[in-house]
Amino acid sequence: MPHFYTKDLATPPMPFEEEGFKFCYEAQSLRDSKVSLICVQHRLGDFCLLKIKQQGGVLCKGEKSTRPIPVGILQHALKILSHYGKEVKGNLALSHCPSGAHLVDFNNFNFERFYLEIGFGSGRFLLQKAQANPKEVYIGLEVHTPSIEQVLRQIELLGLTNLYIARADARTILEVLPPNCERLDIHFPVPWPKHPNRRIFTPYTLENMLAVLRPQGEIWLRTDSLEYFKASLELAISAPTCHATIAKNAPQEGVVSKYEARWVRQKKDIYDLRLKPTTPSTRPKLPLLLSAGQNIKYKGVKAASLWQEKPKMGENYFLNIQDVLEYGHLWLLSVSLGDVRSPLNKVLCWDRKGGLGVCGGAPFNTRAQHRAHEALCALLREV
Ligand SMILES: C[S@@+](CC[C@H](N)C(=O)[O-])C[C@H]1O[C@@H](n2cnc3c(N)ncnc32)[C@H](O)[C@@H]1O
Incomplete structure (x- = not known):
């Protein structure tokens, strides 16, 4: 870096x-x-x-x-x-900097129909799909920054206008995306054999994955891990509303991802799980991003009382203030907040004469972020 x-x-x-x-x-x-x-x-x-x-x-x-x-x-x-x-x-040698025009703009996310890939890695699958289907919109989510940078460069080189990507943890964003997804691809996710709670496929994310699908939409999990496949199938069977189909070593749709190519070379078995919702999503449409600006009156208590607070772990939320940095009447709060399973580090800017803002983009409007944010505002109202 x-x-x-x-x-x-x-x-x-x-x-x-x-x-x-x-x-x-x-x-x-x-x-x-x-x-x-x-x-x-x-x-x-x-x-x-x-x-x-x-x-x-x-x-x-x-x-x-x-x-x-x-x-x-x-x-x-x-x-x-x-x-x-x-x-x-x-x-500090300056390298070519892609324009950023192909990053998802969550303030204006209004695609009526899109294809989504979670964990696109090298982007081979996503890029080829977008290139072959110029009338469809493709969205890719990744957490690995170098992969995102590399795919941004590829999008520019190929001149694609129907592919947008984001640095986002699928486990959180799935909770807030609109139900307009035609197909959700998860190809060769990290199987996390020792930490199943870190997987993309959990009861919580499956519920959210089904909720982002259009009525005829489909989730397509493709994995080389039999254990991951079995655990995901069990989750699907216990979900109240979905229809599952499975396959072993089924032919690909013409495009082979980087990981798939590797496992095919090693002659590994590949398992497919395809899921369709049996009832339409009833999730209310909410803004994707949490709005932070609240007017909180400062009562004059010392900043140390904030970072010396023990982390707060409420019902399904987490909040920890790690540091307070001061510039005049501004306090930058270095915080970790949101879902207990995947809290987000953020820098919040509290103007002690005004509202609370976020540096580096607002968090997604998830239930856990909401709760953590309310807990933070309650704490600030006391200081
Ligand atoms: C094994 S690679 C597979 C890449 C690609 N799908 C392929 O088949 O070549 C798994 C990818 O998922 C990404 N990933 C892991 N957890 C994620 C999450 N919570 N949200 C989004 N992407 C994630 C990783 O960074 C990694 O690039």
Whole structure:
């Protein structure tokens, strides 16, 4: 990941703007005097740079939870900052930065019909499907940033206009996507033999997968793991409303994913599980993203009382404030919140004279995020 060390960093007074970036302010950690966050705005979103004082210098890198995609944006911002450093060392060579036009815009997600792939990896399957069916919309979800970057470049190279991808954990986003999915592909998911709770296929996600399908829609799981296949089939059988069909070593639909090619070379068996909903989804349509802005009056209690709080684990939500960073009347709250099984790290910005915002994009509007957010607001109302 891009970073640099410098003996000394003397930036112009903030805010200052350069090359499409606005370096807004630097907030100082109240927990660790060596740490600060620089908030940066760019047309593709806002993010934070982490500045850590070290013996004989300063380390600057991207703050993980707000790290932008494409990562070239972060490289570019760090490069600008490094010009104000003395004796700079690091990896800041600017590579080609895809435009980001093919990232899913969750503020305007209004596709009436789409094909979804969870965990697209190298993107081979998704790219070929989108290329072969230009009239259909394809959406891909991944958690692995280098794969996302690579597929963004491929989309640009191929000139595709019907494929959008997102860095998103399928376990959370499935809870909020609209029921417009024609087919949901999960091909060769990580089987997690020792940690089945980390799988994509759990009772909770299966319910949400069925809920995003159109009436004739289908979930297609393809796996080389017999254990994963059996466990997923058992889940499907115990689901109240779905119709399952299975197959072993069935021919592919003409496109072979990278993992499938590997398992075929190794002569492994491949199992298919196809599921269709038997009743239409009744999930209410909600905004995809959680709106953070609430007016919370500050009562003047010290920041330490926030990060010294024990993590809150309520009924199906988690909240932990790890740090508070201060800039004037702004407090940046470095938090981990949401679902107990997959909490999200976020940087929230609490203007103690106004509302609460999120840096690096709002979280998905899931039930667990809602609960965690309400718990956070209740906590802030007390301080
Ligand atoms: C074994 S690879 C398979 C890639 C591809 N489908 C293929 O067949 O070549 C599994 C992929 O799922 C992604 N993944 C794992 N958990 C995920 C999650 N919760 N949400 C989205 N993607 C996930 C991983 O990053 C990885 O790229």
